[in-house]
Amino acid sequence: MASEQVTPPLYGTVLLKAKAILDFILNTPTPPNLKEISDNVPMTKSTVFKILKTLEFCGFVRCLGEEKRYYLGTTFLSYAQKTLSTFDINLVAKPFLAQLRDETNETVNLGILDTSDSTVTLLAKLESPNSINLVSRVGKGMHLYSSAMGKAMLSCLPENEFDAYLTKTDLVPLTEDTITDKKQLCENIQQAKANGYAIENNENQKDVLCVGFPLYKDGRIYGAFSVSAPRYRVAEGNLALFIEKGRIAQQNILAVI
Amino acid sequence: MASEQVTPPLYGTVLLKAKAILDFILNTPTPPNLKEISDNVPMTKSTVFKILKTLEFCGFVRCLGEEKRYYLGTTFLSYAQKTLSTFDINLVAKPFLAQLRDETNETVNLGILDTSDSTVTLLAKLESPNSINLVSRVGKGMHLYSSAMGKAMLSCLPENEFDAYLTKTDLVPLTEDTITDKKQLCENIQQAKANGYAIENNENQKDVLCVGFPLYKDGRIYGAFSVSAPRYRVAEGNLALFIEKGRIAQQNILAVI
DNA sequence: TATAAAATTTCTTATACAGAAATATTATAC
DNA sequence: GTATAATATTTCTGTATAAGAAATTTTATA
Numbered sequence A, B: 001m002a003s004e005q006v007t008p009p010l011y012g013t014v015l016l017k018a019k020a021i022l023d024f025i026l027n028t029p030t031p032p033n034l035k036e037i038s039d040n041v042p043m044t045k046s047t048v049f050k051i052l053k054t055l056e057f058c059g060f061v062r063c064l065g066e067e068k069r070y071y072l073g074t075t076f077l078s079y080a081q082k083t084l085s086t087f088d089i090n091l092v093a094k095p096f097l098a099q100l101r102d103e104t105n106e107t108v109n110l111g112i113l114d115t116s117d118s119t120v121t122l123l124a125k126l127e128s129p130n131s132i133n134l135v136s137r138v139g140k141g142m143h144l145y146s147s148a149m150g151k152a153m154l155s156c157l158p159e160n161e162f163d164a165y166l167t168k169t170d171l172v173p174l175t176e177d178t179i180t181d182k183k184q185l186c187e188n189i190q191q192a193k194a195n196g197y198a199i200e201n202n203e204n205q206k207d208v209l210c211v212g213f214p215l216y217k218d219g220r221i222y223g224a225f226s227v228s229a230p231r232y233r234v235a236e237g238n239l240a241l242f243i244e245k246g247r248i249a250q251q252n253i254l255a256v257i
Numbered sequence C: 001t002a003t004a005a006a007a008t009t010t011c012t013t014a015t016a017c018a019g020a021a022a023t024a025t026t027a028t029a030c
Numbered sequence D: 001g002t003a004t005a006a007t008a009t010t011t012c013t014g015t016a017t018a019a020g021a022a023a024t025t026t027t028a029t030a
Helices: A013-026 A036-038 A043-059 A075-086 A088-102 A148-155 A160-169 A181-194 A238-257 B015-027 B033-039 B045-058 B076-088 B089-104 B148-154 B159-168 B184-194 B234-255
Strands: A063-064 A071-072 A108-115 A118-125 A141-143 A198-201 A208-216 A220-230 B062-063 B069-072 B107-114 B119-126 B139-144 B198-201 B207-217 B220-230
Touching: A013 A036, A013 A063, A013 A071, A013 B015, A013 B045, A013 B076, A036 A043, A043 A063, A043 B015, A043 B076, A063 A075, A063 B089, A071 B076, A071 B198, A075 A220, A075 B015, A075 B069, A075 B076, A088 A108, A088 A220, A088 A238, A088 B062, A088 B107, A088 B184, A108 A148, A118 A148, A118 B107, A141 A148, A148 A181, A148 A208, A148 A220, A160 A181, A220 A238, A238 B062, B015 B033, B015 B045, B015 B062, B015 B069, B033 B045, B045 B062, B089 B107, B089 B119, B089 B234, B107 B148, B119 B148, B139 B148, B148 B184, B148 B220, B159 B184, B159 B234, B207 B234, B220 B234
Parallel strands: none
Antiparallel strands: A063 A071, A108 A118, A108 A220, A118 A141, A198 A208, A208 A220, B062 B069, B107 B119, B107 B220, B119 B139, B198 B207, B207 B220
């Protein structure tokens, strides 16, 4: 849906063919042999064969057994490890968050879950063009129970992990509206789960309202982002805009993760 | 060293170039930009650029940030998952184990660690050409503390996991030579770790001697294999042969895992 | 042993590729 | 704010390479 590049490049047809073959192996329950592959990708048997042999040479596939079935290779294990170790949600999400900032004219934050002490680590803050800004600092840890991003991420936790968090955490009040009752927090998180976003209204920082969106995909919590504004600037229509545009940003980011 | 295919295939030069680029990104601590890549692979900048754009289109790399640095893509996460879920140590190891069987003229076994109940599951049994064979059945579970493959795998466990195993396990005797003393087992495993192989002499099955080799790589225990023979057939020189040829098979298998 | 099916190899022309060099886009110095 | 340098991207062209048809070898099955 986004206006991204969808036309294949005019270079590297072999790469595109190789990917089609790899994807076919990926999506086939039992490892296929040459015939099964060439029957299911738009290439002749000899072309598939030659590409497979090169992929095998590269360690991208392995051909095993008397039936000569093709398996994805162990090379991908190293690549995947590197992908994870250098994955930068900050860089991935930033363009979409900048757009969200421009659409809402408010400050947009990006955070990740710090599992060591169950807090939100603020990775990036895209300042509102409006003059009066909020006091937040990149790197600062916030509580999960009081912040919009934190509550958004809580809403994605598996039940047992959420229970563990609830058990071990003291809900220390930060403002007069901080939720300090565990049952109430539970309900609040349930609501966030149902909505797909979490609202924090004067709970974490005085006179600030935040809408937090989780970045959750394939069972993994990549982080969360939020739109935050001084409460006086958030009228009814404004909040709806935050939610609408936030949801779009969320979809866009998840699509490229 | 093995007489495997080492000559690049005469087809798919773009694939080979693409792999060189991916490998450079893999081995560079901070994600490189175009210039850094093209300075380090034997291609011109424009060639590297065009391949990168196609790799990006395929989801194999992503270009992020103002500095346009290249990261390995998330596509590899799916590929790696599939690699692991279809990984078949049996098929990978079999040719080398068949060779070992022929070199020793004894039965060769392949097993994996069943972590659910801490036993060895026998995956394959390559029968000795000699007439008198041993009683073992594919699928049969053996104890880690009494079998050669089990002890080989124990020698690769991280210390805390080994301690946990020792604590929870009753060393029930299977023969008159089964090690039933935990301290003695500890020393035996230490010895196996130092040797790189484990010997089981009449401990698991009466009148049988086994030499077990672990298949351990990158912190992962893929399984173990063993050469097993009736004790009366194992003279001094024979045992040395088992160890020598077993080590070679182990190296060969680990090289292709 | 005969037959079928699948895997390799051979061969050839159109085409996709590689690199040089020009251009555009940044970053940085002045 | 302009000049300069560094990097990224595009254009262009001869040549190497890829794609497919078909023959051949290998392997499975009757």
